[in-house]
Amino acid sequence: MKVNNKSFSNISMAVIRRLPKYHRYLKDLLDKEVYRISSKELSKLIGFTASQIRQDLNCFGGFGQQGYGYNVEELYNEISRILGLDKTYKIIIIGAGNLGQAIANYTSFDKSGFELLALFDVNPKVIGMKIRDIPFRDADELEQFTLENKVDIAVISTPKEIAQSVVERLNTENVKAIWNFAPTDLKVPEDLIVENVHLSESLYTLSYLLNEREIKNNS
Amino acid sequence: MKVNNKSFSNISMAVIRRLPKYHRYLKDLLDKEVYRISSKELSKLIGFTASQIRQDLNCFGGFGQQGYGYNVEELYNEISRILGLDKTYKIIIIGAGNLGQAIANYTSFDKSGFELLALFDVNPKVIGMKIRDIPFRDADELEQFTLENKVDIAVISTPKEIAQSVVERLNTENVKAIWNFAPTDLKVPEDLIVENVHLSESLYTLSYLLNEREIKNNS
Numbered sequence: 560m561k562v563n564n565k566s567f568s569n570i571s572m573a574v575i576r577r578l579p580k581y582h583r584y585l586k587d588l589l590d591k592e593v594y595r596i597s598s599k600e601l602s603k604l605i606g607f608t609a610s611q612i613r614q615d616l617n618c619f620g621g622f623g624q625q626g627y628g629y630n631v632e633e634l635y636n637e638i639s640r641i642l643g644l645d646k647t648y649k650i651i652i653i654g655a656g657n658l659g660q661a662i663a664n665y666t667s668f669d670k671s672g673f674e675l676l677a678l679f680d681v682n683p684k685v686i687g688m689k690i691r692d693i694p695f696r697d698a699d700e701l702e703q704f705t706l707e708n709k710v711d712i713a714v715i716s717t718p719k720e721i722a723q724s725v726v727e728r729l730n731t732e733n734v735k736a737i738w739n740f741a742p743t744d745l746k747v748p749e750d751l752i753v754e755n756v757h758l759s760e761s762l763y764t765l766s767y768l769l770n771e772r773e774i775k776n777n778s
Numbered sequence: 779m780k781v782n783n784k785s786f787s788n789i790s791m792a793v794i795r796r797l798p799k800y801h802r803y804l805k806d807l808l809d810k811e812v813y814r815i816s817s818k819e820l821s822k823l824i825g826f827t828a829s830q831i832r833q834d835l836n837c838f839g840g841f842g843q844q845g846y847g848y849n850v851e852e853l854y855n856e857i858s859r860i861l862g863l864d865k866t867y868k869i870i871i872i873g874a875g876n877l878g879q880a881i882a883n884y885t886s887f888d889k890s891g892f893e894l895l896a897l898f899d900v901n902p903k904v905i906g907m908k909i910r911d912i913p914f915r916d917a918d919e920l921e922q923f924t925l926e927n928k929v930d931i932a933v934i935s936t937p938k939e940i941a942q943s944v945v946e947r948l949n950t951e952n953v954k955a956i957w958n959f960a961p962t963d964l965k966v967p968e969d970l971i972v973e974n975v976h977l978s979e980s981l982y983t984l985s986y987l988l989n990e991r992e993i994k995n996n997s
Contacts, residue, residue: 572983575983575986576979576983578982578986579976579978579979579982579983580976580979582982583961583962583976583978606963641986642982642985642986642989643985643986643988643989643990644982644985646985646988646989646992648985648988656880656883657876657877657879657880657883658876658877658880658884660876661875661876661877661880662977664875664876665877665977666981672985673981711988712984712988735988735991736984736987736988738980738981738984742802743802744825752984752987752988752991754980754981754983754984754987756975756977756980757798757799758881758884758975759798759802760795760798760799761957761973761975762885762892762957762973763797763798763801763861763863764791764794764795764798764973765931765955765957765971765973766861766862766863766865766867766891767794767797767860767861767862768955768971768973769862769865769867769930769931769954769955769971770861770862770865771862772954772971773865
């Protein structure tokens with residue numbers, strides 16, 4: 560069952576956002592040399608209901624066979640393809656402090672087709688440094704760099720205050736998507752894809768849950 | 779309208795997860811000295827529909843007044859309280875590499891009641907260092923530290939392979955919640971709150987969207 564170059568644009572983002580979790584668990588199974596799994600067993604591992612799992616995976620055509628379960632390797636490969644992980648994406652990182660460097664390490668450790676082209680920063684202390692042969696460039700070169708190079712993902716890991724000005728200095732003709740870690744919502748041209756990681760939303764959810772717990776314990 | 783110590787446990791997590799965004803926009807409005815706003819104006823800023831906004835904020839009692847709109851400062855303060863941001867939370871960070879240090883900076887810059895007690899690492903090069911007077915300790919001290927100190931949030935920013943062993947070395951009697959950045963799902967005692975930040979889920983969503991876009995453009 561080949562799904563190469565087939566569009567899945569009718570799939571809801573809720574399903575798409577669950578796929579990386581399937582992908583991660585299937586990878587773990589493969590590492591443990593488990594090649595076959597039922598939706599029921601997968602459900603126990605991953606925490607979704609078996610019926611949710613069957614429903615999710617049916618969106619992409621039926622991977623499972625009744626009485627056999629899922630072929631782990633086939634399913635893993637198909638989900639990789641659906642997520643576009645068989646392609647290579649060129650990345651630049653703007654803001655090469657601790658967070659930017661953590662992302663540089665993260666996307667490279669990953670080995671799944673993310674190619675880091677450059678990091679940019681304003682700090683003279685880091686400009687000229689390298690992470691695994693990838694240079695830290697002067698942020699002043701950002702405009703010229705994105706004029707000369709096609710970039711799939713521009714990571715913004717700058718302070719909130721300058722994030723918008725970074726967007727305005729990108730040549731967005733050559734940039735397809737922004738992975739934004741700055742705690743602000745960016746104004747971008749309509750055809751630019753933006754994915755936000757707002758850490759404060761996660762931290763504040765945690766403080767809400769802690770506070771709720773305490774209120775309950777005290778009442 | 780005081781809601782101190784009132785439990786909001788009947789509110790859905792979907793609403794709770796939108797509150798930090800309201801909180802962020804209301805803070806921006808206050809910084810710009812805007813003290814009053816209608817749900818319609820707020821809708822234009824924040825991107826939720828006006829009816830969604832009214833519905834969300836009604837969950838906590840009606841903050842708005844017809845024909846007046848919302849009192850920005852009052853609403854900001856109430857949401858802060860609901861999110862538990864009027865309390866102080868004690869944090870430790872386990873894994874003090876780039877990501878751990880980025881989180882240390884992030885939670886302190888924030889100034890909203892997160893108190894960093896210590897960072898732990900296994901790397902002899904960083905043990906003994908400090909971030910704004912907060913010491914980097916030897917990971918071997920983790921068990922003893924959590925025996926002697928109450929911790930609200932233990933941040934796990936270690937490699938995936940050792941994340942579970944970190945949990946097992948915490949004295950979970952004294953730890954209330956885990957903020958997990960390791961790309962794995964942790965097994966924890968039932969009463970421990972866990973909030974995951976799985977960066978790969980965000981990155982893979984981005985690669986999905988890039989891949990979808992390309993397939994569409996080529997078809």
